[in-house]
Amino acid sequence: MYNAKDVSFQEKVLSLENTKKFKVTDNTKKFKNFxxxxxxxxxxxYIDKELNLLKLKKDDENGDMRRLEIYSHCMDMICEEFPTFGTILSEIxxxxxxxxxxxxxxQNEINFLKMKIQRLLAQNENRLLLKYETQRNKELESQLDELITENKSLSYYLNEKRDAFERFLLKENEELEGPEISGQNNEIKELKELQKRMVPKKEKEELEHILKSSEDILKNLKLENKEYELSLREQSVKVANLxxxxxxxxxxxLFLIKEYK
Structure with a gap:
């Protein structure tokens, strides 16, 4: 029916038939070639570049707001570049x-409520701790008061026992002491008084050494004084002669002056 020269025409006819058969329109062709x-x-x-700059992955299962911003900007670019679907895509x-x-x-409200709940829990916990510490402090104060009272009573009891023991010792000493013991006590007292007036040996030696040194110094000073006195006399004689x-x-x-006048 067709010759070899009409091949291009045959292709056009087949293309039209396929178009009618599969209902291919210009828009679908554009979509296939999108x-x-x-x-x-x-x-x-652009997507690959931005993801690489932010070190993000396409197939990451976790969502990321930075990646969402990149794709959102790309959607705006698609809406501008392809006006056929731009309006619908922009609305979507x-x-x-x-x-x-x-x-x-x-999410912000949830985070705010979480923080508020945490603060309230912390305040409640602090309130409970304060209440516990206050109660514990009162218990310790009451225990301290009891211990102070008990300590005072024990001190009073101890003082009484000590006074009684001292009286007992004095009484025993009075009964045991005789003339010999009293004489020995007097001798001990005299020795103590003498000891107070005595100078220790070490201090005595130091004082003697200081005294001897002072005497030597005084002797040297006297000799120097005599020498100075002799020198002074000699100087006085010289001054008198002068x-x-x-x-x-x-x-x-004066005589010569009178004569020359």
Missing amino acids: YKNDKAEKIQN KNEYDKIIKNIKVD EKELKDKESKY
Whole structure:
């Protein structure tokens, strides 16, 4: 039916038949070629670059707000670059953003309530500890008062026993002491008084040494004094002779002055 020159025409006919058979439209063709588009490749490169900068993984099971921000920005780019689906995708994204925003608010409220509960629990715990410590302090104060009272009674009892024992010892000494013991006691007292007046041997030797040194120093000073006195006398004689010579010279000068006048 068709010759060899009409191959391109045959291909066009088959393409039209397939299009009708599978209901392929221009939009579906564009959608199939979406990932082959340069713009899509540019967006994919942007995603990879941002994830590498933040050291994030695509297949991480745990959610991350930083990764969500990257994909949210990419969704805005897709809506701008592909206006055919941009409006619908933008509306879908807005709904997701609203839900995420509400979840963030709820999460912040939950965190705030958790912190408030923890503070209340801590305050309650501190209140219970304070109550326990106060009660314990009162118990210790009562025990201390009891111990002080008991200590006073024991001190009073001990003083009584000590006074009684001292009286007993005095009585025993009076009964046992005779004239010999009293004489010995007097002798002991005299020896104690004498001991108080006596100078220890070591101190005596030191004092004697100091006294001897002082005497030697005094003797040397006396000798030096005599020498100074002799020197002073000699100097006095010299001064007297000089005064006499000066007077003689003065009288001669006065005589000569009178003669020359």
